[in-house]
Every structure is written in C-alpha cells, then in structure tokens.
Amino acid sequence: MFATEFEYKKANSVSEAIQLLSNDADAKLMAGGHSLIPLMKLRLARPGTVIDIGGIAELQGITANNGILRIGALTTHAQLAESPLVRDSARILWETAYGIGDPQVRNRGTIGGNVSHADPASDLPTVLVAMDAKFTIQGQGGITRRGSRTVAAADFFTGAFSTVLAENEILTAIEMPVLAANQHSEYAKMAHPATSYAVVGAAAVVTMDGNTCTVARVAVGGLTPSPVRGQSVEQALVGQELNAETIAAAANLIDNDLGSDIIGDIFASAEYRRAMAAIELKHAIFHATGLAHH
Amino acid sequence: MKIQVTVNGKAHEKDVDPRTLLVHFLREDLGLTGTKVGCDTSQCGACVVNMDGTTVKSCTCLAVQADGSQITTIEGLSPKGELDAVQEAFWNNHGLQCGYCTAGMIMTAVELIDKNPNPTEDQVREGLKGNICRCTGYHNIVKAVLAAAEAKRS
Ligand SMILES: Cc1cc2nc3c(=O)[nH]c(=O)nc-3n(C[C@H](O)[C@H](O)[C@H](O)COP(=O)(O)OP(=O)(O)OC[C@H]3O[C@@H](n4cnc5c(N)ncnc54)[C@H](O)[C@@H]3O)c2cc1C
Ligand code: FES
Ligand code: FES
Numbered sequence: 001m002f003a004t005e006f007e008y009k010k011a012n013s014v015s016e017a018i019q020l021l022s023n024d025a026d027a028k029l030m031a032g033g034h035s036l037i038p039l040m041k042l043r044l045a046r047p048g049t050v051i052d053i054g055g056i057a058e059l060q061g062i063t064a065n066n067g068i069l070r071i072g073a074l075t076t077h078a079q080l081a082e083s084p085l086v087r088d089s090a091r092i093l094w095e096t097a098y099g100i101g102d103p104q105v106r107n108r109g110t111i112g113g114n115v116s117h118a119d120p121a122s123d124l125p126t127v128l129v130a131m132d133a134k135f136t137i138q139g140q141g142g143i144t145r146r147g148s149r150t151v152a153a154a155d156f157f158t159g160a161f162s163t164v165l166a167e168n169e170i171l172t173a174i175e176m177p178v179l180a181a182n183q184h185s186e187y188a189k190m191a192h193p194a195t196s197y198a199v200v201g202a203a204a205v206v207t208m209d210g211n212t213c214t215v216a217r218v219a220v221g222g223l224t225p226s227p228v229r230g231q232s233v234e235q236a237l238v239g240q241e242l243n244a245e246t247i248a249a250a251a252n253l254i255d256n257d258l259g260s261d262i263i264g265d266i267f268a269s270a271e272y273r274r275a276m277a278a279i280e281l282k283h284a285i286f287h288a289t290g291l292a293h294h
Numbered sequence: 295m296k297i298q299v300t301v302n303g304k305a306h307e308k309d310v311d312p313r314t315l316l317v318h319f320l321r322e323d324l325g326l327t328g329t330k331v332g333c334d335t336s337q338c339g340a341c342v343v344n345m346d347g348t349t350v351k352s353c354t355c356l357a358v359q360a361d362g363s364q365i366t367t368i369e370g371l372s373p374k375g376e377l378d379a380v381q382e383a384f385w386n387n388h389g390l391q392c393g394y395c396t397a398g399m400i401m402t403a404v405e406l407i408d409k410n411p412n413p414t415e416d417q418v419r420e421g422l423k424g425n426i427c428r429c430t431g432y433h434n435i436v437k438a439v440l441a442a443a444e445a446k447r448s
Pocket of ligand 1: 099122169170336337
C-alpha cells in the first residue's frame with residue numbers, strides 16, 4: 001500500500017519545524033511514523049507535506065531535576081522502557097512503555113507522537129493523566145502569536161484523536177513529579193491480542209502513610225474517547241486503609257465517572273468495557289499497593 | 295528525493311519518491327528480496343530489518359527516513375556465505391517451515407540476543423511478539439533462539 005504523493009521535508013530544529021508548519025496548511029509532522037504512516041497507507045491521512053521531526057536533537061533526552069522528570073517528545077517507548085531513571089522516577093511509565101505493541105513498535109514510536117495522535121486505545125495518555133503530567137507546547141513566537149505554553153495532561157486530550165495542539169504547534173516535552181518512596185503506581189490493561197492496544201486500561205498512583213492512602217490519582221482509558229479521571233474512586237480511597245474490600249469498593253465507583261460516551265466495537269461491546277473498567281482499576285490499585293503480584 | 299543509505303556495508307545513493315516504503319526500496323531498488331512483506335500493516339514482522347542498531351518494521355518506515363542510516367538485512371548477516379549463529383540455530387532446530395517469516399524472525403532474534411545474551415524462554419516469546427509465523431507454532435523458533443543465545447555465549 002502506498003500513501004498519496006507528498007512532499008518530504010526534514011526539520012533540524014523546533015523553530016524550523018514550526019516555520020515549515022506555519023507556512024503550509026496541508027503539512028503534518030512525523031516523529032516515529034508508527035501511527036501516521038499506517039494512516040497514510042490507508043489514505044485516511046493525505047498530507048501534502050510531511051515534516052520529519054525525527055532527527056531534532058533538542059526533542060531528545062530524559063532528565064530528572066528538582067523532583068521533576070522531564071522527557072523529550074522524541075523519546076521512544078524503548079528508551080523509556082530501558083531507562084533506569086524512568087524506572088526509579090515513574091515506575092508506572094517505565095512498565096507501561098514495555099507493554100506497548102512489540103519491540104519494533106517500541107523502537108520507533110515516540111511518547112510525543114503517541115499522545116499527539118491521541119488514539120483512545122493508547123496507553124500513555126491514561127498513565128500521564130494519573131501521573132498529573134504537564135505537556136510543554138511550542139508555537140510561533142512574537143507578540144500576537146502563541147509562544148510556549150504548558151497544558152496539564154487532563155486538559156490536553158479533547159476527544160478521540162484530538163488534542164489542544166494548534167496546527168502550528170509542537171509538543172516538545174512532558175514533565176511529571178518524581179514519585180517518592182511512599183508513592184506507588186501501576187497500570188493494568190486488557191490488551192487487544194493482536195496489537196497490545198488497550199481495550200480497557202487503568203492507571204493508579206497512590207500515596208501511602210503506612211497502610212492508609214493519603215492521596216490517590218486514578219484514570220481509565222481505552223473505553224472512552226480520551227482518558228477519564230476517576231474522582232469518585234480517588235475520594236473513596238483517601239483516608240482508607242487499603243485492603244481487598246476497600247479497594248474493590250472504591251474501584252467499583254469508576255462507573256460514576258465514566259459518563260455515557262463509551263466505545264464499543266466488534267471486539268468488545270460498550271457494556272463489556274464498562275464492566276471491565278472497575279476490574280482493571282482494581283488490578284492496578286492492588287498491584288500498586290503490593291497486595292497482588294504479577 | 296536523493297537519499298544515501300549504507301546497506302549491509304555497501305553505500306548507495308538513490309533517487310526515491312518520498313512515499314516509497316523502506317521495504318520496497320530494499321527489495322525493488324536494491325534487489326534484496328530476503329526481506330518480505332507479509333501483512334503490510336505493521337503487525338507480522340516479515341519485513342524486520344536493523345536500522346542503526348535497532349530493528350524496525352520496514353513496511354512502516356519511509357525510505358527517506360532511512361537517509362544517512364546503516365541498515366542490515368538478512369543478506370548482511372552472512373556476507374561470505376557462511377551462516378551466522380542465529381541462522382545456524384534455526385537450521386539445526388528446524389525453526390522454520392515455509393520460511394516466509396524467517397528473515398524477520400532472525401533479524402528480531404539477533405537484536406534480542408544482543409540486548410539480552412542470556413534470555414529466558416518467556417523473554418524470547420515476549421521479544422518475538424511482533425513476529426508472526428503461520429506455520430511452526432513457534433516452539434522450534436523459540437528453541438532456536440535459545441540455542442543461538444547459548445552458542446553466542448560460549
Ligand atoms: C502494530 C502497532 C501496535 C501498537 N500498539 C500500541 C499499544 O499497545 N499501545 C500504545 O499506546 N500504542 C501502540 N501503538 C502506537 C505507537 O505507540 C505509536 O508509535 C504512537 O502512537 C505514535 O508515535 P510516533 O512517534 O510513531 O508518531 P507519528 O506516527 O510520527 O505521529 C502521530 C501523530 O502525532 C503527530 N505528532 C508526532 N509528534 C508530534 C509532536 N512532537 N508534536 C505535535 N504533534 C506530533 C503527528 O503529526 C501525527 O499526527 C502501536 C502501533 C502499531 C503500529
Ligand atoms: S509486512 Fe511489515 S509488519 Fe508485516
Ligand atoms: S515458517 Fe512459514 S510463516 Fe513461519
């Protein structure tokens with residue numbers, strides 16, 4: 001299968017990429033190409049120009065400073081999964097990256113491309129909402145134009161395959177707080193057997209004082225157009241001693257947060273996915289708190 | 295667009311249409327037909343080649359993205375005609391039937407063993423997740439990869 005014809009341009013810096021985007025209404029950025037190329041081959045995407053940002057050095061790199069883990073947009077899933085810094089700072093992200101697709105998908109796919117594509121079945125959006133990540137976005141400078149801005153993960157996703165990114169903006173980095181020793185995190189998913197995409201995914205980050213939960217952030221995805229934060233679940237967890245009963249009771253409340261827009265397809269109906277959300281979330285919290293093991 | 299790619303140690307400079315997939319460039323422009331197209335949808339791994347040290351599905355990579363890179367295909371594993379350790383292990387363990395998946399399987403296995411010289415059976419199965427075989431049932435492929443890892447260690 002071949003894409004429709006397009007012009008290919010390689011950007012060497014973020015500013016060059018923004019310049020190229022701003023001058024061409026029919027242009028699309030390409031990072032790893034592992035969502036864009038399949039779409040172009042199916043001709044569901046037909047950009048007139050492809051701007052390859054895959055070689056931009058300033059979009060690379062993983063650092064942790066002053067309690068903040070910063071990940072460049074071009075970081076591949078394999079780089080996340082192989083990074084001791086990510087393992088020690090945000091275990092949930094490290095483990096989730098390893099569960100994406102297969103080795104070749106992880107070698108090419110990037111965190112920036114994954115979230116910008118905003119596929120409801122992607123794993124990272126759900127995890128980044130639970131981690132309270134902040135996305136740094138670069139647009140065109142100047143007085144009347146937007147320069148750099150930062151958007152919380154929960155506000156970045158606006159629906160299936162849609163985000164707050166404007167046509168001439170680039171996601172440059174993702175930042176999140178480094179987890180402390182008493183903060184535990186886990187992602188659990190019901191994976192599509194062919195692709196590993198999430199049919200239902202659930203992420204939990206809990207802060208513990210002994211056996212008692214003091215702060216909780218949970219999110220589910222895969223079954224909704226974009227990740228949904230489980231505020232009812234969080235409220236039920238806080239102040240509780242976490243055990244099989246309290247976790248199950250809290251996880252069941254996710255139904256209150258899901259809303260009515262639930263995805264159903266030939267693989268899994270909306271009713272089924274809805275029922276699985278509480279189950280996956282329960283798994284995530286169990287594993288995070290060490291009450292269950294893989 | 296002009297691209298420069300080094301494939302199996304040999305430098306090439308070619309003019310390509312930007313929409314040319316890397317797999318078609320290798321097969322049709324360079325005549326390296328060891329790399330196969332199975333699904334053409336990033337799922338089966340028949341098209342796996344090594345680009346700058348890591349494996350990629352060449353049906354999901356544009357030839358222009360490979361500009362300036364070093365590529366190894368199945369043909370490059372045994373430049374002098376002898377078998378490489380992984381190829382030898384596939385041969386000895388009957389790790390193939392029709393052979394359609396084999397080039398991709400071997401390219402994935404080479405990277406797997408490079409990264410993890412002493413893999414467990416589970417790690418081998420996990421590492422071959424992106425490679426589908428319609429014939430063997432995987433058992434002998436896994437055996438072959440474990441045997442290749444052992445051979446490389448000793
Ligand atoms: C077989 C297969 C299995 C997969 N399984 C999973 C899975 O289990 N879980 C999962 O989460 N994902 C999965 N994926 C998706 C994979 O993670 C993709 O790599 C990822 O979604 C896209 O990243 P990319 O770098 O390849 O983006 P690209 O394809 O290059 O780009 C995707 C989109 O994002 C835009 N974009 C890219 N980078 C930026 C940026 N920095 N700023 C602004 N816009 C940008 C592009 O313009 C494009 O619209 C799978 C993919 C395949 C092919
Ligand atoms: S042909 Fe590339 S993955 Fe199947
Ligand atoms: S040997 Fe036939 S597809 Fe694997």
